[in-house]
Amino acid sequence: MKADILIKTLSETIDLSPQLIAALESSVYLEIYKPHQILHAAGNIENRLYFIEHGVARNYFYNQFGQEQTVRFWEPGDIMFSYEGYYKVSSYFYVEIMAESRFISITYEKLYELEKLFPETGILIRRFLLVYQQVDFEKQQLISLPTEERYRYLREHNNSIFLKVSAKIIASYLHMSRETLSRYMSKRLPQKSDK
Numbered sequence: 001m002k003a004d005i006l007i008k009t010l011s012e013t014i015d016l017s018p019q020l021i022a023a024l025e026s027s028v029y030l031e032i033y034k035p036h037q038i039l040h041a042a043g044n045i046e047n048r049l050y051f052i053e054h055g056v057a058r059n060y061f062y063n064q065f066g067q068e069q070t071v072r073f074w075e076p077g078d079i080m081f082s083y084e085g086y087y088k089v090s091s092y093f094y095v096e097i098m099a100e101s102r103f104i105s106i107t108y109e110k111l112y113e114l115e116k117l118f119p120e121t122g123i124l125i126r127r128f129l130l131v132y133q134q135v136d137f138e139k140q141q142l143i144s145l146p147t148e149e150r151y152r153y154l155r156e157h158n159n160s161i162f163l164k165v166s167a168k169i170i171a172s173y174l175h176m177s178r179e180t181l182s183r184y185m186s187k188r189l190p191q192k193s194d195k
Contacts, residue, residue, distance in 0.1 A: 002030045006051045006104045009077065013127050020118040027110045031103045039095040046085030046095075048107045049128070052078050055101020056164045059093045060172070070173035072135060073098075073161055081128040086111075098165050143175045150174045151184045 003025045010016060016024075033039065033055070040046050042061060052074050059071040071093060074080050084091045086108050115121040142150055151174060154161065162170065162185075171181040 002104060003028045005053055009051065009079070010124060014120050014123050016120060017118060020114065020120060023114055023118070024106070027114070028104050028106045031105050033097040033101045033103070035097060035099055037097045039097060040082075040091055040093070042092055042094055043090050045088055046082040046091050047109070048085070048105045049082075049111065050074075050080040050103040050105045052076050052080065053102045053104055055103070056098040056161075057101060058096050058098055058165065058169065058173075060096065061093050068169075068172055069175075070169050072139060073158070073165070073173070075161075075164075079128060079131070081132055083129065083132050086125070086129075098169075147174070147176045147180055148184065150176065151181065 003021075006028065007016065007021055007024060010024075031050070039057065054076055057074045057080065059074075060068045061071065063069045080095070080103075082091060088108075111121065111125065115125060142153060145153065154170070154174060167181055167185065168178050171178040174181065
């Protein structure tokens, strides 16, 4: 079934009733995207939640200099939940597909319906909101670090992203120039234990 992996992931958060499982199975869609497709554009209202089964996506906006500023990445196993979309507010961000991707989606309208019918849906939605806030907080902490520590943190916590997206996009995520990132990538940074 197309919802199996999503249901397995959600079941790690809360026990899902058989009725909710059946409702999810009949409510989700399988979506396949190619690299560089824009899934959402700034100014539009995002209308559905996505579970990433395969692929990579990023969230970005244009800064005051007209340059792309990457805010976050989503990878397999992640749930792309839009705080703005859930509350029917226009998004500030673009969502771009970075590699061929396979998503399972469900509309926010359907989530509202499920929340009325199944109390555990509300618990899941609150969990999505908390994860959204946590990721935002962690990103704020990351960009407050000196540039080398930002690079080291990403290498230690999400090294695989360097194989999936371009150095230009990683540099925008780390709030540093591409040249600075290239310099760090070209040399072996001392490990904390080396100091």
